[in-house]
Amino acid sequence: xxxxxWKNAVGYQVYPRSFKDTxxxxxxxxxxxxxxxxxxxxxxxxxxWINPIYKSPNVDNGYDISDYEDVQPEFGSLNDFKILLDKAxxxxxxxxxxxxxxxxxxxxxxxxxxxxxKDNPYRDYYMWADATPDKMPNDWTxxxxxxxxxxDETTKQAYFHVFAPQQPDLNWRNPKLRQEIYKxxxxxxxxxxxxxxxxxxxxIQKAPFDYEPPKDDPWKPFMNVKGIDDYMAxxxxxxxxxxxxxxxxxxxxxxxxxPEWTDPNKKGYINxxxxxxxxxxxxxxxxxxxxxxxxxxxxxxxxxxxxNSGWNALYFENHxxxxxxxxxxxxxxxxxxxxxxxxxxxxGTPFIYQGQELGMTNYPFKSIDEVDDDESQIRYHNMxxxxxxxxxxxxxxxxxxxxxxRTPMQWTSDIKAGFTEGTPWMKINQNTKTINVExxxxxxxxxxxxxxxxxxxxxxxxxxxxxxxxxxxxxxxxVYAYLRTDDKKQFLVIVNFSKQKKIVTLPKELMNDxxxxxxxxxxxxxxxxxxxxxxxDGFVYECEN
Ligand code: TEU
Ligand code: CA
Numbered sequence: 001x002x003x004x005x006w007k008n009a010v011g012y013q014v015y016p017r018s019f020k021d022t023x024x025x026x027x028x029x030x031x032x033x034x035x036x037x038x039x040x041x042x043x044x045x046x047x048x049w050i051n052p053i054y055k056s057p058n059v060d061n062g063y064d065i066s067d068y069e070d071v072q073p074e075f076g077s078l079n080d081f082k083i084l085l086d087k088a089x090x091x092x093x094x095x096x097x098x099x100x101x102x103x104x105x106x107x108x109x110x111x112x113x114x115x116x117x118k119d120n121p122y123r124d125y126y127m128w129a130d131a132t133p134d135k136m137p138n139d140w141t142x143x144x145x146x147x148x149x150x151x152d153e154t155t156k157q158a159y160f161h162v163f164a165p166q167q168p169d170l171n172w173r174n175p176k177l178r179q180e181i182y183k184x185x186x187x188x189x190x191x192x193x194x195x196x197x198x199x200x201x202x203x204i205q206k207a208p209f210d211y212e213p214p215k216d217d218p219w220k221p222f223m224n225v226k227g228i229d230d231y232m233a234x235x236x237x238x239x240x241x242x243x244x245x246x247x248x249x250x251x252x253x254x255x256x257x258x259p260e261w262t263d264p265n266k267k268g269y270i271n272x273x274x275x276x277x278x279x280x281x282x283x284x285x286x287x288x289x290x291x292x293x294x295x296x297x298x299x300x301x302x303x304x305x306x307x308n309s310g311w312n313a314l315y316f317e318n319h320x321x322x323x324x325x326x327x328x329x330x331x332x333x334x335x336x337x338x339x340x341x342x343x344x345x346x347x348g349t350p351f352i353y354q355g356q357e358l359g360m361t362n363y364p365f366k367s368i369d370e371v372d373d374d375e376s377q378i379r380y381h382n383m384x385x386x387x388x389x390x391x392x393x394x395x396x397x398x399x400x401x402x403x404x405x406r407t408p409m410q411w412t413s414d415i416k417a418g419f420t421e422g423t424p425w426m427k428i429n430q431n432t433k434t435i436n437v438e439x440x441x442x443x444x445x446x447x448x449x450x451x452x453x454x455x456x457x458x459x460x461x462x463x464x465x466x467x468x469x470x471x472x473x474x475x476x477x478x479v480y481a482y483l484r485t486d487d488k489k490q491f492l493v494i495v496n497f498s499k500q501k502k503i504v505t506l507p508k509e510l511m512n513d514x515x516x517x518x519x520x521x522x523x524x525x526x527x528x529x530x531x532x533x534x535x536x537d538g539f540v541y542e543c544e545n
Contacts, residue, residue, distance in 0.1 A: 006195075006245035006271060007311070008465050009046035009094075010455050011351040015319045016053055016075055017061060018408045019354055021420035028408070028419070030076035034084050039437065040093060043357060043448075044455040047094035047245070049197045051319055053081065054100075057107045059166040060374055061406075062098075063199065064105035068184045085192055094194035096245060101181050102200040103167040110180075111168050118155050124174045129209060131158035138209050141218040144378045162203050162222050164374055172204045172231050185238055195244035198270065202250040204231055223252030232261070232269035239270070246270040247313045247349075255302045259310035272313040272349060275302055279321060286396040290328040292497045293477045300482075303347055303469040312348030317356045322404040326362040329536065330499065333359055336447045337521035338538035342480050342495040344454055345540060347469050352451070354409050358440055359447035363407045363429050365398035370427055376401040410436040450521065457519060457540075463489045472507055479504050479533065491518070492541040496533035503532050515541040 020032025030053065040048060052062030055070045062072065071078050088095050104111055113122035129137035129149075136149040142162050149158040150165040161168050171177055185196075205228035207213075207221040214220060239246055248270045253261055258273055260266045280294035306312050316324040316339060329335025336359030344350050365371060368380050368390075376397050383393040403426070410432040411418030417432040429435075440446035458464050467484040478498035484491045492515065496502050506529050515527040519540040527541050 012045040013353045014050045024422035026422040026425045027074045030080040049096045052098045064167045066105040066107040096195040099196040100199040102203050103169045106166045125177045127160035128157045189242045198248040201248045202252045236269045247272045249274045251276040255305040262310035272311045274313050286399045300471040314348040315351040317353035320402045323362045331361045335536040337450045338495045338536040341538040345493045357451040362404040373403045412438045490543045495538040514543045518542045
């Protein structure tokens with residue numbers, strides 16, 4: 001069997017609102033993505049994943065869809081999208097779209113109908129149950145921290161939602177609903193897109209509503225619940241008719257269960273999973289950082305559990321997380337490069353989030369009014385309402401808000417970052433003066449040029465595709481080190497995440513004089529048993545067998 005294209009591909013995530021604005025309304029658009037295709041090509045990526053571009057009232061920035069088969073006018077038209085698809089394909093870049101089918105917007109015509117009466121033909125597209133304004137059908141908690149139910153006066157029942165009330169969950173138990181979704185999936189695939197990132201896909205099945213979740217696991221009733229397999233298998237049978245890739249946001253699917261989901265010789269519903277567990281935090285609320293030790297363990301466990309069966313999606317940043325160079329690095333060029341090296345050579349398909357390749361950092365939020373994200377707003381107001389000091393609440397919310405990744409892409413040193421000439425929908429980080437595409441293109445030592453080199457290198461070495469993964473220095477709390485090995489070559493990746501200098505002892509059996517530095521963010525040096533590392537030093541060594 002020939003190897004599927006996505007196994008040696010590098011992906012790039014585009015958050016369209018914040019990528020590039022061409023008509024100066026302050027919001028990024030499809031024409032902006034088209035304009036920047038040559039940039040993406042020069043970076044060396046093979047495909048882009050674009051966050052939702054569908055029609056949406058924008059309560060959750062496009063993750064609340066009111067028309068699955070049309071484009072949000074702010075972004076352009078369906079025709080613009082077709083042009084983007086053609087132009088991307090012309091230069092060898094594939095395009096995957098977000099598939100948001102756990103829920104719709106409350107403005108979707110299905111929900112508008114569904115609300116009207118208990119016997120409306122669309123009633124069962126969603127989940128309704130008897131309630132009163134102060135007694136909901138059960139006590140489940142949504143991802144926002146509030147109830148999963150919202151009462152509706154018209155029919156004196158409540159509807160179910162795991163996200164915001166404006167995002168009612170679809171009723172996947174209803175075969176008619178499923179057929180509508182499958183029709184829509186085919187419609188996009190027939191248009192020629194190259195796959196889907198499947199949003200919140202592990203939540204599409206819910207436990208019976210009389211189920212009582214354990215106190216320490218409030219989301220269990222909608223995390224990879226029994227019965228989901230039937231729906232996933234139905235989607236797989238569609239996906240298998242196309243040469244596409246699928247990556248599922250599937251929290252609740254464990255590393256042990258993952259091969260069932262991602263190995264075509266098993267159930268093989270999708271090609272890979274964005275696991276969530278490695279985003280482990282440590283430290284006090286409002287000051288947390290990535291816990292390196294736990295991160296190493298989680299990444300290694302996923303590598304091992306899918307080593308011979310299934311496939312991994314590799315990422316550090318996305319539109320739901322803070323900037324990695326702030327929460328794991330120290331906001332320097334050097335740490336941005338170290339972080340890049342640490343995950344890029346794992347087994348799987350690496351993804352880069354827009355701006356990560358520049359070393360973009362968190363935004364210094366000063367007031368809750370600067371925060372756009374609905375989830376952060378809800379959490380902030382819950383905290384303040386329950387008596388928390390507003391200053392403290394602000395610190396907690398803004399330290400880890402999703403908005404850090406949603407500030408506009410930094411193209412130039414201009415005050416508006418070359419993103420727009422209008423008023424940007426979201427604050428621009430003023431470190432665009434130094435962290436931007438234009439300056440970094442001109443600087444041979446920039447994070448951007450490092451990424452270019454790293455991407456080309458990764459794609460040139462087949463060992464990184466199928467080679468084994470072996471983790472060493474397992475008990476070191478700061479240094480992440482692993483080997484990738486096949487019968488021709490061996491690569492050794494080693495990164496020091498400590499702010500201190502470290503001397504680590506490498507395994508004796510690895511020592512020989514054939515190791516050569518292939519990539520580093522510091523001065524090259526030989527691999528020695530007693531190996532000294534400055535803060536954020538990173539190296540990739542190669543040895544021919
Ligand atoms: O995020 C979903 C999401 O964060 C949960 O599925 C996650 O598994 C859970 O919080 C586990 O801790 C996606 C999008 O990435 C996000 O931007 C959207 O707001 C959300 O879905 C709703 O569509
Ligand atoms: Ca625009």
